[in-house]
Amino acid sequence: METKEISQAVVSRLPRYYRYLGDLKDEGVERISSQELSKLMHVTASQIRQDFNHFGGFGQQGYGYNTEYLYREIGKILGLDHAHNMILIGAGNLGSALVGYMNYRNRGFFFKAAFDVNPAKVGTDIAGIPVYAMDQMADVIEREKIDIVVLTIPKQEAVKVAQVLAATPIRAIWNFAHCDLAVPDSIQVENVHLSDSLMRLSYNIRQHEEGRRKKKQ
């Protein structure tokens, strides 16, 4: 399948399709048209068809898409048919929450170990995974064939750890530190900047208030 020139905007919409299709599948819906999906997801049917056409269209017939097939195919495009081994760096509250809270295992994401600078945490378990000292990172990455590293440490430390990770065979960093990371092109970085998200929210509140004030004038 040719999926080379897909923009990140389209890519960003795929997980949402996957989420809705998973729910529909669980509810026993066998087929769904782009019109029905459009109503459910509040996007236009033409947007849906355009997005799907990037991946060959998934064979919509007159009576719609096969829900299970579409769910599975989008899962494959998202790489969810491969298992991913993960480690957590920073066994604090956020890190522990990520390991415990989300249902990664269902989708092939396996946390193998955590690492922390705090000697009191080393040797303990968080949410069922062992916590190691930072200097064991490279060994564990090799031994456990880790491909995704989850960074939940302050930004100064994150910059240093990223330099260490750059020399390992990992394939991606899921970065929760409040900074951008400089790593080789072979390592994909997905940033979750929570404070950026909160600021965007604050911006939208302000814009909405301003709009309301102008209407009143």
Next chain:
Amino acid sequence: METKEISQAVVSRLPRYYRYLGDLKDEGVERISSQELSKLMHVTASQIRQDFNHFGGFGQQGYGYNTEYLYREIGKILGLDHAHNMILIGAGNLGSALVGYMNYRNRGFFFKAAFDVNPAKVGTDIAGIPVYAMDQMADVIEREKIDIVVLTIPKQEAVKVAQVLAATPIRAIWNFAHCDLAVPDSIQVENVHLSDSLMRLSYNIRQHEEGRRKKKQ
């Protein structure tokens, strides 16, 4: 200042400018040109100037922008010159991490209370804020003049809570539940779908691998 027709793409870049300018200010850098900022942030200088022009350009002189002024002005655009009162719904690991981990107070975000369905948690404190029963939500929202609600509960509950919130005077929901929320237009919603983010990462790993395989052929 006219900021009505700004696209969400531009808005999404503002917090990142704010973050870099904050660091520069803390390092004592008094002035910075769009070229210098461009190198630091890995975006083109023309993109920076275009983005800033949406907000009147911030008066770049021959010798660049005044760092402190630019930081403060972008902060105002982001609504950070107003205090925001917040509550957390769902005093689990992720919620506790959000209250404790991030340095909200510095930017005018104040957590006033948390709410949980678990009676064992009600009456306790998490990260310094009191945990109440769910049925006290509307009262606390009114009393504490809450404008932002942070939702860290499972999606079935989130949908129900959003219906309750729709009847309160809150202005925004920061939604960590794995679903989209149906609320009136007067309530801004900012979604943090962590599993979507992880799937995007998985997609980019797969694309990179495919690209490498094709090069080898």
